[in-house]
Amino acid sequence: MRYPVDQRAETHEKIIGAASRSFRERGSEGKSIATLMKDLGLTHGGFYKHFESKEELYLDAIQRGLEEAGDRMTAAAKAAPKGKELRAVIEHYLSPAHLEHVGAGCVIAAIAQEIGRQPLSVREKINDAMRAYMNRLFPFMPGDNVAEKRRQFLILFPGMAGVLMTARAMTNSSAQKEMLSAARKFYLEAFVEKIEK
Amino acid sequence: MRYPVDQRAETHEKIIGAASRSFRERGSEGKSIATLMKDLGLTHGGFYKHFESKEELYLDAIQRGLEEAGDRMTAAAKAAPKGKELRAVIEHYLSPAHLEHVGAGCVIAAIAQEIGRQPLSVREKINDAMRAYMNRLFPFMPGDNVAEKRRQFLILFPGMAGVLMTARAMTNSSAQKEMLSAARKFYLEAFVEKIEK
DNA sequence: TGTACATCAGTGAACGCGCGTTCACTGATGTAC
């Protein structure tokens, strides 16, 4: 049957959105194409009208995930009072909400380890998206010049990602919260408080 | 045929050792039982004379990995001059060798994200092994009392794990090295240099 | 000491299952006349 004009594009976007969440929550092999499509009220055959392979979807979904995560972080910064941008970014990143919502959160904290196991060509494209993410956020970092801001970013963000990922591996939720708040305090002191005064 | 008396135990250990490396390098689903056994010169059928299921092997191998990684770290500390133990631990953890040797390295930096996706019962057992790892290492942390040392451990180690995992997701090896050495400098300043003087 | 038998780590064919992918088909709507 003939479908409404915009339906193709809408379905395409819905698949990427659902995959982006699913890959972060369950990894690249956690959900089959059939299940992914079924969750959207579709059948698996139609998938190949939108993507050449699951790997192509993986790339699109991860890139989308990094864009969305970048949106959230820059939005948090821009909503903060002048001079408090980095504080807001750290508090958002190391928040209980981010701990809980893997599927909508930082891609690195969710699936960096399986990114490291992808074929080189996949890793390179994801690296481009990671660089774009960094380029949106390093301006909020302390430092006099671009090189210093980037250097600070590359210490702070991987560190925070490690905290989130380790907390998520733990089962004791009060220990998770303690870890988060201890890390929040540490990174705020190390990156923000020496600046704000 | 009848095999030498110790062979059963030796084979059992060899399987755990190979799995412990493989799971860190490729994740829990990266290698089949058949391939794992073939690499040891065995066939897949015999596997079930040693383990009830792949999940049982996963648990044993991860626990073994945490023990071995703990051995390496405490050995690095004990080989260091008096008062330089934590420095040695950080330099070992954030070394190019550790970056490269995923299979023999920190379990958290290798597979924490998939640990977070395991069934609760599996996660709980792995959490016990993680606690044991922490208990061997927190004595080297700065602080007057046990609670403070643990708190410091839970900031430092997840942070370093995040650095390693993020570097491993990158394809540019000079950027990886720069990230490692910047992080080394940062964590040494934050955890060691304020103490050593 | 010599012989018959039991043992059991390891073998490899076979199983059911879920996966990614393919493909002939559907049918409501847009378009050509």
Place this chain on the structure above:
DNA sequence: TGTACATCAGTGAACGCGCGTTCACTGATGTAC
């Protein structure tokens, strides 16, 4: 305005494949006598 036809997003049966797991079997050596 009315009719015939083309379009193409989505359907669902079918495919080959690799996986975890099972199980009847093997056969060199230990043990009982």
